[in-house]
Amino acid sequence: MTKKVVLKGLAFVALAGVLSGCGTTTNKAKTATASQKTSQQSRRQQLISALPKGVKSTDSDLVLVNKWHKRGEMTFNKSDVDGIAVRSSIVKPLEAFLAGAKKAGYPTTMVSGYRSVAYQQEVWNQSIQTYENEGKSAKQALKLTKEFVAVPSGSEHETGLAADIMNTHWFSTHDNQLLSSSDKNKGQQWLIKHAADYGFILRFPKDGAKSTGIDYESWHFRYVGKKSAAFITKHNLTLEQYVSLLKAHEK
Ligand SMILES: [Zn+2]
Incomplete structure (x- = not known):
C-alpha cells in the first residue's frame, strides 16, 4: 500500500516534467550535400588533431549513456550535494x-542527480499505468511516456555524473518546472556560460538532438572534466561527437 502511494508520487513528479530531462526524442534528420560532407570531413580532421592531451574515450568521466548506449546499474560511491545524490x-x-553561481548573485537549486536504473524503470512503468488508467490505449500510453520519461537504462542520470540545476528564483516562480525557456534568466545564463570552468558541459545543447537523441535542455549539466569541457564548449560539440572524435584518434 505504502509503495503504491510512493509510486503515484513518482509518476506525478515525472509528468510534472522533473523526470522528463533526457526523455524526449526527435527525428529531425537532415540531408547533407556532397560538398557539405567534404567540409564536415575536414572539420572533423581538424578537431581530431586539436583534441586535448591525456584524455581517453574510456575515461570514467566520459561514460556515454543514451538511448543507443544503454547501461546496466553502475557501481560507484555516492554523496549528497544540497540533498541530492551524485x-x-x-x-x-x-x-x-x-558556489560560483551563488557568489555571482545567482543561487541555484539542485533538482536531480543520480537515479538508479530501477527507479527509472518504476517511473516508466507507473507512467504507462497512469495513462492506461486514464483510458489511453497501451500504444498511446507508451508514446506519451516516451515523451516525458527517459528510457530505463538510457538516462545519463544513472551515471551519477549529471545534475539538473536551476536558478532558484526562476524555478520557484515557474511552478518548479524544468523548461528550456529558463535560459532567458540571467542566473541560468551564468550557469551555461561558466559550466566549463568547473568541468561541466550543457549536455543537451540547442541543435544537438540529432546527435544526443534529446531536445535542448537548459538545466542538465554533465561532468566531463575541465579539459574535455573546455574543448566541447569551444567547438560546440555534443558528448557523443566528442567521444567519437576521441575514438577516431585512438584508432
Ligand atoms: Zn537531467
Missing part, C-alpha cells in the same frame, strides 16, 4: 560550480 568524484567540482 557520484562522489564530482562533489568538489559541483560544489565549486554552485
Whole structure:
C-alpha cells in the first residue's frame, strides 16, 4: 500500500516534467550535400588533431549513456550535494560550480542527480499505468511516456555524473518546472556560460538532438572534466561527437 502511494508520487513528479530531462526524442534528420560532407570531413580532421592531451574515450568521466548506449546499474560511491545524490568524484567540482553561481548573485537549486536504473524503470512503468488508467490505449500510453520519461537504462542520470540545476528564483516562480525557456534568466545564463570552468558541459545543447537523441535542455549539466569541457564548449560539440572524435584518434 505504502509503495503504491510512493509510486503515484513518482509518476506525478515525472509528468510534472522533473523526470522528463533526457526523455524526449526527435527525428529531425537532415540531408547533407556532397560538398557539405567534404567540409564536415575536414572539420572533423581538424578537431581530431586539436583534441586535448591525456584524455581517453574510456575515461570514467566520459561514460556515454543514451538511448543507443544503454547501461546496466553502475557501481560507484555516492554523496549528497544540497540533498541530492551524485557520484562522489564530482562533489568538489559541483560544489565549486554552485558556489560560483551563488557568489555571482545567482543561487541555484539542485533538482536531480543520480537515479538508479530501477527507479527509472518504476517511473516508466507507473507512467504507462497512469495513462492506461486514464483510458489511453497501451500504444498511446507508451508514446506519451516516451515523451516525458527517459528510457530505463538510457538516462545519463544513472551515471551519477549529471545534475539538473536551476536558478532558484526562476524555478520557484515557474511552478518548479524544468523548461528550456529558463535560459532567458540571467542566473541560468551564468550557469551555461561558466559550466566549463568547473568541468561541466550543457549536455543537451540547442541543435544537438540529432546527435544526443534529446531536445535542448537548459538545466542538465554533465561532468566531463575541465579539459574535455573546455574543448566541447569551444567547438560546440555534443558528448557523443566528442567521444567519437576521441575514438577516431585512438584508432
Ligand atoms: Zn537531467
